[in-house]
Amino acid sequence: MQSGAIRLSLAVLLLGYLFLVFHAHAYASEPYVKQTKKDCVECHVDKHYPGKDFFKAETQTKWRYHWWAFSLFLFVFFAGVLGKVYVWRMGHGKILPTEEIEQKRVVHSLFFEALLQRKLFQKSRLRWFIYLSESFGFMALFFVFLVFVFTRFAFKIDFFITGAGGLILDFLMDLLGLLILSGTIASFIRRSIKRPNMITEREDIIAVLLLFFIVFTGFLLEAFRLAVLPVTFESYFSFAGLALASLLKQIPLGWTAIHYYTWIVHATLAFIFLAYVPFSKLIHFIACPVTILASSSDSQG
Amino acid sequence: MEEVREVKEEAKEIKEEVREIKINNFDKIRIFELDACTNCGECIKWCPVTAVAPELTLSISPPAKIRKFKKILTAQYGLRRMLFGKNDNFFNRLLRTPSITKEELKKFSEMVYRCTLCGGCSVSCPAFINARQLWTALRESLVEGGHFPEAAKRMKANILDAYNVSGDENEERTEWLEFLDELPDHQYKKDQAQVAFFVGCVASFFPLVQKIPLAFVEILRKADVDFTLLGGEEWCCGFPLIGAGMRKEAEVLIQHNQEAVKSKGVEKVVFACPSCYHTWIDEYKTDIKIFHSTQFIKQLIDEGKIRFKEKKIRVTYHDPCDLGRASGVYEAPREILRAIPGVELVEMADSKEQCKCCGGGGNLEMVDPDLSAALAQAKIDQIQATGADTVITACQQCVRTILTTARRKEIPISAMDITEFVLKNMKG
Numbered sequence: 263m264q265s266g267a268i269r270l271s272l273a274v275l276l277l278g279y280l281f282l283v284f285h286a287h288a289y290a291s292e293p294y295v296k297q298t299k300k301d302c303v304e305c306h307v308d309k310h311y312p313g314k315d316f317f318k319a320e321t322q323t324k325w326r327y328h329w330w331a332f333s334l335f336l337f338v339f340f341a342g343v344l345g346k347v348y349v350w351r352m353g354h355g356k357i358l359p360t361e362e363i364e365q366k367r368v369v370h371s372l373f374f375e376a377l378l379q380r381k382l383f384q385k386s387r388l389r390w391f392i393y394l395s396e397s398f399g400f401m402a403l404f405f406v407f408l409v410f411v412f413t414r415f416a417f418k419i420d421f422f423i424t425g426a427g428g429l430i431l432d433f434l435m436d437l438l439g440l441l442i443l444s445g446t447i448a449s450f451i452r453r454s455i456k457r458p459n460m461i462t463e464r465e466d467i468i469a470v471l472l473l474f475f476i477v478f479t480g481f482l483l484e485a486f487r488l489a490v491l492p493v494t495f496e497s498y499f500s501f502a503g504l505a506l507a508s509l510l511k512q513i514p515l516g517w518t519a520i521h522y523y524t525w526i527v528h529a530t531l532a533f534i535f536l537a538y539v540p541f542s543k544l545i546h547f548i549a550c551p552v553t554i555l556a557s558s559s560d561s562q563g
Numbered sequence: 564m565e566e567v568r569e570v571k572e573e574a575k576e577i578k579e580e581v582r583e584i585k586i587n588n589f590d591k592i593r594i595f596e597l598d599a600c601t602n603c604g605e606c607i608k609w610c611p612v613t614a615v616a617p618e619l620t621l622s623i624s625p626p627a628k629i630r631k632f633k634k635i636l637t638a639q640y641g642l643r644r645m646l647f648g649k650n651d652n653f654f655n656r657l658l659r660t661p662s663i664t665k666e667e668l669k670k671f672s673e674m675v676y677r678c679t680l681c682g683g684c685s686v687s688c689p690a691f692i693n694a695r696q697l698w699t700a701l702r703e704s705l706v707e708g709g710h711f712p713e714a715a716k717r718m719k720a721n722i723l724d725a726y727n728v729s730g731d732e733n734e735e736r737t738e739w740l741e742f743l744d745e746l747p748d749h750q751y752k753k754d755q756a757q758v759a760f761f762v763g764c765v766a767s768f769f770p771l772v773q774k775i776p777l778a779f780v781e782i783l784r785k786a787d788v789d790f791t792l793l794g795g796e797e798w799c800c801g802f803p804l805i806g807a808g809m810r811k812e813a814e815v816l817i818q819h820n821q822e823a824v825k826s827k828g829v830e831k832v833v834f835a836c837p838s839c840y841h842t843w844i845d846e847y848k849t850d851i852k853i854f855h856s857t858q859f860i861k862q863l864i865d866e867g868k869i870r871f872k873e874k875k876i877r878v879t880y881h882d883p884c885d886l887g888r889a890s891g892v893y894e895a896p897r898e899i900l901r902a903i904p905g906v907e908l909v910e911m912a913d914s915k916e917q918c919k920c921c922g923g924g925g926n927l928e929m930v931d932p933d934l935s936a937a938l939a940q941a942k943i944d945q946i947q948a949t950g951a952d953t954v955i956t957a958c959q960q961c962v963r964t965i966l967t968t969a970r971r972k973e974i975p976i977s978a979m980d981i982t983e984f985v986l987k988n989m990k991g
Contacts, residue, residue, distance in 0.1 A: 268645050345642040346598070352640070353591035375691065382689040385605060393689070459607035459617075461626055466602055549598035550690045556592045557691035 268348050275340050282333035286326050324522065328529055335533035342540025357552060359559045371558035376551045392452065395445025397547070400473060403438040406431055429499040436484075436502040439477045446474040465542050472535045479528035485510055486521035584635055584668070584708045588810075589700045596697055597633055599690040602626040606684035606694070611919045612677060612927075615937040623674045625684040625694055631671050632701060638663045672710040675701050677934060680806055680925030681884040686916050695889065698925075702808025714929040715807045723812060726798040726819075728764040734795040736762065739773040743780065751780060756791035758783070759829040761820075761843075763836030764799050765959045771966060772959040778982040779835050779856055785989060786868040790833075796823040800839040801846065802885075807926050813846070821849055833859045835982055837886035837958045838924075844890060855886060856982055857895040857957050864902050870990040873904040878984075879911055879951035881942070881965075882918035883958035896957050896981050903988050909949045919945065921956075923964035939968035943976055953977040955984050 350357070374380045377398070383390040410431050413422035421427040449470050453462040484503030489510040491497070497504050510517060539545055586594060606625045607613050613620045621627055638644065638661040647654040654660075675698065682695040705711050721730035740746055751760075760783065762776045783790045798820055801813030824832055834840035835856040843853050854862075863869045880900060886892045893915045900908050913919050922928065922938025942965060946954045954976065956962060962980050969976045 268642075272642075272646070341642060345640075345645070348645070349586075349636055349640050350591060350594050352586050353589040353594045354587065355590045355592075357591045357595060379689055381687075381691075382605070385687060385689075389603065389605070389689075457604075459613065459620065460604040461602060461607070461621055461624065461630075463602070463630070543601055545598045546601045546690065549595045550601070552595050553592065553599040554691045556595075557693065 268344055271344050272341055275337055275344070279333050279337035282336075283330055286329035286333070324525065327526060331530060331533050335537040338537035339539060342537070346540050346545060358556055367558045368555060371554050372551065375558075376554045388448070388452070392445050392449045395441045396449055396470075396473065399438050399441040399445055401547075403435060403442060403477075406434045406438065410435070429496060432496075432499040433501070435480075436500055439480055440502055442473060442477045443481075446470050446477070450474070468538070469542055469544055472531060472538065476528065476531045476535060479524055479531060481506060482524050483521060483528055486517040486524060489517040584639060584663075584704050584710075586636065586700075586704060588703045588707065590696075593693075593697050593700050596690070596692040596694075597629055597636075599692055600626055600629045601690065602630070603689065605687045605689060609683040609687045609917065611679060611681060611683060611922070611938050611941065612934065614919070615941050616934060619677070622670075623677045625692075628671075628674055628678075628698075628701070631674065634661065635663050635668070635671065637661055668708070668710050672705050672712070673930075675705060676712050676715070676807075676925075676930045677927065678925050679884070679920040679922065679927045679935075679938065681920035682888040683884075683917070683920065686888060699805065699808065699810075702806075703810055704808070706808040711808060712930050715809070715926065718803055718807065718926070718929060719809055719812060722799045722804060722816070726816070727768060728799055728803050729768040731768050733798070736767045736797055737792055737794050739767065739777060740780075742773070742777055751790065751792045752794045753791040753827070755828045756789050757829060758788055758790040758831045758833055759824050759827055760790050760792055761797060761800070761824070761832055761834050761836075761839055762792065763834065763839045763959065764803075765963065766836060767797075769959070769963060772963050772980070775835050775959050775962070775980040775982055778980070778986040779833075781986050782860065782863075782869070782982060782989065785991060786863045788863070788868075791827055791829070793820075793823050793827070796826075798823075800836075800842045802838040802842040803926060805842065805846065806924075817847055821847055824849070824851060831859075835957075835959065835980065837883040837890065837892075838960065841885040841889045855890070855892055855895070855957065857886070857892065857899060860982070860985055861895045861898055864899065869985070871903045871985075871988045872990050874988045875905040876953065877907045877909060877951045878953045878955050879909050879946055879949040880914070881911070881921065881946070881954055881956040881961055882915055883956055883961050884918075884920050884924050886957055887918055888916060896955070899981060899985060900955065903984075906988075909951055911945045911949055913945065921961045921964045922968075923958075923960040928964070935964065936968050936971070939964045940972070943969060943974055946976065946978075947974075953979060953984075955979060955981050957981045 379390060379393050382393055409422070413419040413427065413431075419427070422431060450467075453460065453466055453470065481503055484500055485506035488497055488500065488503050488507035493504070493508075535544075539547065604626065607620060610624055613624045616623075641661065643655065643658050643660040647658070647660065651662075678698055680695055680698055684694040685692060688694065702711070706715075718728060722728055725731060726733045727736070737750070737752070740750060760776070760779065766772050766776045780790075780792075798816045800820060801816040804810070804813040804816070829851060831852045831854055832843065833854045833856055834843065837855060840853065840855045843849070860869065878900060880896060882888075882893060882896075886896075897908065900906050911918070919942060920938060921942045922935040927938075928935040946965075954965065956965075956978065957980060959980060962978050965976070965978045968974075969978070
């Protein structure tokens with residue numbers, strides 16, 4: 263791929279970005295939001311939203327910002343991926359010598375080495391825990407989040423909105439969130455202690471902090487929402503958020519308004535994280551499984 | 564005005580310099596490996612260089628090299644560079660497009676060559692990065708860009724002029740034969756034979772380790788093996804050049820050696836040097852069976868052609884990097900030692916896959932002899948901690964590195980190649 267092709271691809275990406283920016287109002291219009299988020303008022307108390315009622319506030323600022331920011335950071339993400347692909351393609355040969363890899367070994371490598379990180383488990387239990395909680399936890403949470411978004415907003419599956427599926431998702435998101443928080447704290451401590459066999463640079467800290475604050479603000483959002491609602495049977499499935507909410511309830515503040523601004527911060531952090539992936543060590547989410555698979559081939563293994 | 568011109572010329576030079584570090588010699592998977600590194604630090608724990616020089620961790624440890632190289636790639640092929648070009652223009656200044664100076668490249672090259680290519684970092688890497696191949700590819704890029712040590716230039720000149728690493732007359736390759744008690748008329752340089760013994764440059768030309776080919780020739784003679792040496796027709800196998808990043812220059816040597824061996828009509832080639840053995844396996848395209856001396860001796864023991872007398876001794880075994888980690892031969896030498904009655908084998912704290920390099924690999928000795936000696940010292944410490952009477956290895960370079968440091972520091976230690984140990988304890 264020549265740099266001309268990269269420029270062309272970037273131009274196409276830019277058009278996509280501009281399209282989203284100029285159509286943000288369509289996805290943030292009052293009828294659209296009312297349609298897609300009609301169940302949200304059950305949990306969000308509209309009168310406390312800053313200045314406006316729930317749907318108006320959601321419509322006019324929050325979701326417009328959401329689409330603008332999302333499209334910008336998505337553009338940066340894809341531009342970064344494009345740059346990566348350009349460099350990856352500079353080498354010669356195949357990335358994976360497919361004819362040399364047995365299917366059994368592929369499955370074995372992906373499961374034991376890439377997913378469960380057996381090698382790390384044998385070397386250091388602490389490092390393995392950090393991997394499990396940070397990387398594996400994040401991947402699992404991201405997957406659960408996707409199920410949450412698609413089942414609630416795209417496919418509107420009742421089982422995941424009002425049924426048991428929704429409660430399971432709430433529980434899993436809290437559990438995985440706590441796992442990630444503990445992993446990022448352990449990682450931060452590990453990297454903060456100066457040791458001869460460890461190099462810690464700015465990008466290592468940024469990655470850990472981003473992950474921590476995305477999850478932390480996620481818990482805050484849940485707590486701010488639950489703090490203004492009566493405790494029900496369903497609330498207990500969001501156990502971490504509920505625990506935090508029970509503390510917040512003691513403080514007489516406008517939690518729904520704070521929820522509104524925290525949501526902006528949470529979304530922005532998540533978008534920054536996405537855009538940061540191809541420009542940072544986070545790209546190993548993609549590169550690691552590839553190198554592990556390559557090592558399972560005869561020529562590498 | 565003159566100053567401005569000088570600055571412009573300097574800028575032009577830097578720009579051209581930046582373009583020189585190419586990666587088209589890399590396998591695609593090697594480039595992926597740069598992005599697979601999470602800087603977790605597992606490899607640093609196992610790196611023998613950072614173990615003896617922790618102050619260099621920030622510059623020469625595997626993740627440090629990877630990060631620096633990624634910065635070089637970003638400066639050359641990053642998005643901003645692609646969009647706004649190589650020149651120092653308004654957009655590049657506005658967006659602070661990174662660039663690389665000559666000085667930085669020089670320092671980076673020094674980092675990359677301060678490595679023994681032992682591959683210890685790969686063993687512990689959770690991302691399965693094949694670091695040895697990565698470092699070699701990196702050295703190739705640096706060589707292509709003209710950023711490599713002076714010592715490597717001299718080594719290249721020696722090999723390409725004299726066909727051996729020491730720069731001696733190549734016809735003198737088998738001068739060590741004169742130390743044999745009995746030398747047959749053919750002087751082991753037969754026209755045709757079943758087996759060829761490829762001696763290697765170090766064992767041929769460095770007196771300290773010429774005992775190794777002498778011992779192996781004696782073993783082969785006593786076991787009635789029909790073998791030949793290549794004499795002056797044996798050229799350097801290419802390993803030092805490949806390790807230094809000069810793979811292209813090694814092609815002529817590979818071609819020559821393959822033809823030289825083929826002309827003898829041999830079925831097998833045996834190497835006492837693990838680096839030659841590994842290079843033949845990895846780089847040579849041949850149908851001839853390839854053996855390391857340990858594998859060959861093991862076979863002779865199994866066939867009953869070698870028998871041992873009892874020897875009460877406590878030994879430890881050092882796994883040479885090119886035989887162990889690079890070629891996966893761990894058991895053959897241990898089985899030989901266990902076959903000798905009375906020998907007690909004690910393992911070092913780090914053995915087999917985790918065995919620490921003695922300092923003799925990767926041309927490190929050529930680039931930084933003090934660092935190489937520090938690695939040898941660490942190895943000696945580990946050997947002494949076992950309480951063994953002797954350290955046995957299966958590599959002339961390991962024997963030479965360990966003994967040289969021990970002699971300089973007046974450390975009483977006995978180190979020998981497994982061929983010497985086998986010959987000493989053979990019956991008959």
